[in-house]
Amino acid sequence: NTKPVAPATSRNATLFERAQKLIPGGVNSPVRAFKAVGGTPRFIQRAQGAYFWDADGQRYIDYIGSWGPMILGHGHPAVVEAVQKAVLEGFSYGAPTEREVELAEEIVKLVPSIEMVRLVSSGTEATMSVIRLARGATGRSKIIKFEGCYHGHSDALLVKAGSGLATFGSPTSAGVPPEVVQHTLVLEYNHIAQLEEAFSLHGRDIACLMIEPIAGNMNFVRASVPFIKRCRELCTQYDALLVFDEVMTGFRVALGGAQSVYAQSIPGFKPDMTALGKVIGGGMPMAAFGGTRAVMEHLAPLGGVYQAGTLSGNPVATACGLATLREIQKPDFYDALGARTRSLVAGLTQAATHAGVPFCGDSEGGMFGFFLLGTLPQNYPQVMKTDSPAFNRFFHAMLDSGVYYAPALYEAGFVSAAHTAEDIEATVEAATRFFAGR
Ligand code: PMP
Numbered sequence: 001n002t003k004p005v006a007p008a009t010s011r012n013a014t015l016f017e018r019a020q021k022l023i024p025g026g027v028n029s030p031v032r033a034f035k036a037v038g039g040t041p042r043f044i045q046r047a048q049g050a051y052f053w054d055a056d057g058q059r060y061i062d063y064i065g066s067w068g069p070m071i072l073g074h075g076h077p078a079v080v081e082a083v084q085k086a087v088l089e090g091f092s093y094g095a096p097t098e099r100e101v102e103l104a105e106e107i108v109k110l111v112p113s114i115e116m117v118r119l120v121s122s123g124t125e126a127t128m129s130v131i132r133l134a135r136g137a138t139g140r141s142k143i144i145k146f147e148g149c150y151h152g153h154s155d156a157l158l159v160k161a162g163s164g165l166a167t168f169g170s171p172t173s174a175g176v177p178p179e180v181v182q183h184t185l186v187l188e189y190n191h192i193a194q195l196e197e198a199f200s201l202h203g204r205d206i207a208c209l210m211i212e213p214i215a216g217n218m219n220f221v222r223a224s225v226p227f228i229k230r231c232r233e234l235c236t237q238y239d240a241l242l243v244f245d246e247v248m249t250g251f252r253v254a255l256g257g258a259q260s261v262y263a264q265s266i267p268g269f270k271p272d273m274t275a276l277g278k279v280i281g282g283g284m285p286m287a288a289f290g291g292t293r294a295v296m297e298h299l300a301p302l303g304g305v306y307q308a309g310t311l312s313g314n315p316v317a318t319a320c321g322l323a324t325l326r327e328i329q330k331p332d333f334y335d336a337l338g339a340r341t342r343s344l345v346a347g348l349t350q351a352a353t354h355a356g357v358p359f360c361g362d363s364e365g366g367m368f369g370f371f372l373l374g375t376l377p378q379n380y381p382q383v384m385k386t387d388s389p390a391f392n393r394f395f396h397a398m399l400d401s402g403v404y405y406a407p408a409l410y411e412a413g414f415v416s417a418a419h420t421a422e423d424i425e426a427t428v429e430a431a432t433r434f435f436a437g438r
Contacts, residue, residue: 010040010055010056011043011055011056012040012041012042012043012054012055012056013040015043015055016040016041016043019043026041027041031406031407031408031411032407034407036388036392036407036408036409037391037392037395037396037407037408038392038396039396039399041407042054042055042056042058042060042399042404043055047062047070047074047075048073048074048075049073049074049075049416049418050062050073050074050416050418050419050420050423051074052074052404058402059402060399060402060403060404061402061403061404061419061423061426061427062074062404062416063403063404063405063406063413063414063415063427064404064405064406064411064413064414065414065415065416066278066283067278067406067411067414068216068247068248068252068277068278068279068367068414069278069279069281069282069283070282070283070414070416071251071252071279071282071324071328071337071366071414071416071417072282072324072327072328072416072417072418073416073417073418073419074283074418076323076324076327076418078323078326078327079282079283079320079323079324079327081323082319082320082322082323083284083316083319083320083323085319086099086315086316086318086319086320087316089315090315091314091315091316092310092311092314092315092316093315094310096313097313097315097318099313099315099318099319099322100119100313100318102318102322103119103280103313103318103321103322103325104116104117104119106322106325106326107276107280107288107290107325108290110251110255110256110325110329111250111256111257111259111260111274111276111290112256112270113244113259113270113271113272113274113291113292114274114290114291115290115291115292115293115296116290116291116292116293116296116297117288117289117290117296118288118289118290118296118299118307118312119286119287119288119312119313119318120286120287120288120289120307120309120312121285121286121287121309121311121312121314121317122152122277122285122287123151123152123245123247123248123275123277123278123287124151124152124153124154125152125287125309126152126247126275126276126277126287126288126289127151127152127154127157127210127243127245127247127275127289128152128154128156128157129289129307130208130210130243130273130275130289130291131143131154131156131157131207131208131210132305132306132307133273133289133295133296133298133299133305133307134207134208134241134243134273134295135207135208136298136303136304136305137207137241137294137295137298137305138207138208138239138240138241140204140205140206140207140240141183141205141207142183142184142185142202142205142206142207143156143183143184143185143206143207143208143209143210144185144186144187144195144198144206144208144209144210144240145157145159145160145184145185145186145187145209145210145211146186146187146188146189146211146212146215146380147160147186147187147188147189147379147380147381148160148161148162148189148215148217148218148221148379148380148383149161149162149189149210149211149212149215149217149218149245150162150212150217151210151212151245151247151275152247153173155176155177155180155181156180156181156183156184157184157210158172158173158176158181159172159176159181159184159186160172160186160380161217162215162217162218162380162410185198185202185206188379188380188381189215189218189221189223189227189378189379189380190221190223190224190227190378190379191227191379192226192227192230195227195230195231195234196230196234199234199237199238199240203234203237203238203240204238204239206238206240207240207241208235208240208241208242208243208272208273209231209234209235209240209241209242209243210243210245211223211228211231211242211243211244211245212245212248212249213228213244213245213246213249213258213259213261213262214248214249214253214258214261214364214367216248216249216367216369216411216412217248217410217411217412218377218380218383218410219369219370219371219377219383219386219409219410219411219412220361220362220363220367220368220369220370220412220413221369221376221377221378221379221380221383222362222364224378225262225265225266228262228266228269229266229269232266232269232271235272241272241273241291241295242271242272242273243271243272243273243274243275243291244257244258244259244271244273244274244275245274245275246258246259246274246275246276247275247276247277247278247287248277248278248367248412249364249367250274250276250277250278250279250280251276251279251280251325251328252278252279252365252366252367252414253364253365253366253367254334254364254365255328255329255333255334257274257276258364259271259274261364271291272291272292272295273289273290273291273292273295274289274290274291275287275288275289276288276289276290279324279325279328280321280324280325281317281320281321281324282320282321282323282324282325283320283324284314284316284317284320284321285311285314285317286314286317286318286320286321327417333417334365334366336417337365337366337415337416337417338363338364338365338366340366340415340419340421340424341363341365341366341367341368341415342363343421343424344363344368344415344419344424344427344428345361345362345363345368345370347424347425347427347428347431348361348370348427348428348431349361349370350428351428351431351432351435352372352431352435354432354435355432355435355436357372357435358372358373358374359371359372359373360373360374360375360376362376366414366415366416366417367412367413367414368412368413368414368415369412369413370413371383371386371409372386372387372390372391372394373385373386383410386409388409391409392409393434394431394434395407397430397433397434398427398430398431398434401430401433401434402426402430403426403427403430
């Protein structure tokens with residue numbers, strides 16, 4: 001399990017060659033290509049619980065969990081059963097179903113700020129649709145986003161974004177015309193004075209402020225409580241909508257999402273709108289956006305803001321999402337998940353510190369991040385100070401030991417309910433060997 005893949009006989013290498021001839025970069029989403037860390041991407045054949053296996057038969061402890069959705073681990077029996085049953089009833093109808101109503105009821109029950117919700121198929125659609133809705137509902141054009149926050153790949157939001165864009169060193173995509181993003185104000189994360197200035201200059205033109213409350217696309221950076229509090233106050237004062245992009249954090253950091261975490265420190269705290277994705281689909285293409293009834297009623301067919309989707313509320317995806325949401329509501333689910341994730345971060349920190357390597361990490365629920373730095377960064381420029389060659393060496397040493405972390409230093413990691421204490425121990429042992437041998 002600790003041997004690197006032999007390239008000459010590697011099916012991963014052969015598949016990567018075939019893939020690169022037909023698919024740009026050999027992948028259908030950029031960060032999968034290992035471009036930042038180098039080496040051959042692993043082509044995954046199957047997954048179960050906390051593990052997946054590549055085309056060469058190598059097993060990995062999976063800390064990406066499909067980049068967030070697989071909170072129960074892979075192949076949870078209750079979810080598999082629900083999906084199999086749904087498949088037999090048909091793949092897609094293009095007409096409403098009972099399961100969509102049930103899923104909406106679950107979401108509204110679990111996230112108190114959401115009074116109405118619409119299902120879509122990807123996080124990109126959710127955030128893109130929220131922006132249109134916020135503009136339609138307020139009659140304003142400007143939006144605020146923060147440097148290092150990634151909200152999917154729609155034009156207006158693809159400015160100074162994190163994740164794959166950070167990895168490839170071009171924070172703003174080519175092909176996004178300046179006119180399209182002229183209404184997007186990009187501010188520094190956790191910078192209260194800059195936020196206040198932006199509102200005092202443009203407050204009455206701002207339709208919404210969109211934020212990743214715990215940013216997972218510049219590794220793992222929390223918005224401070226005073227910063228979120230100020231976001232809420234300014235949005236209220238200027239009648240702009242506060243939008244939480246919880247595509248990653250929703251049902252991941254807590255049952256009520258990051259907003260429930262901030263509500264513990266800010267009494268009565270609620271965003272106006274929320275984008276959800278990843279966990280609500282349990283690994284099937286599914287996302288959602290929702291918020292106050294007053295705003296949501298601007299959506300077609302009730303209102304003038306158009307939004308639609310052939311596969312929206314897909315019956316198989318809703319079955320998968322519903323079964324997942326039922327499992328995560330079991331008693332102590334998040335206590336156990338949070339404790340396991342903290343034990344991973346603590347173990348890694350201890351292994352590095354013992355070897356005299358600067359290291360720090362943070363986690364909330366089943367989401368974590370770590371930096372080869374002495375103190376936790378508060379914003380994107382600070383994240384960019386991380387030593388990426390050192391991360392790349394760490395990544396490959398762990399991969400060769402059968403531990404699969406996100407292949408880029410700008411990504412958060414994920415622990416699932418299927419990860420055992422032994423999995424964490426094996427991971428920390430591999431890290432200890434790496435730090436000791438540096
Ligand atoms: N928002 C956030 C916070 C995300 O992390 C992501 C995806 N990683 C998206 C939006 C976009 O979601 P999708 O990839 O499903 O389009």
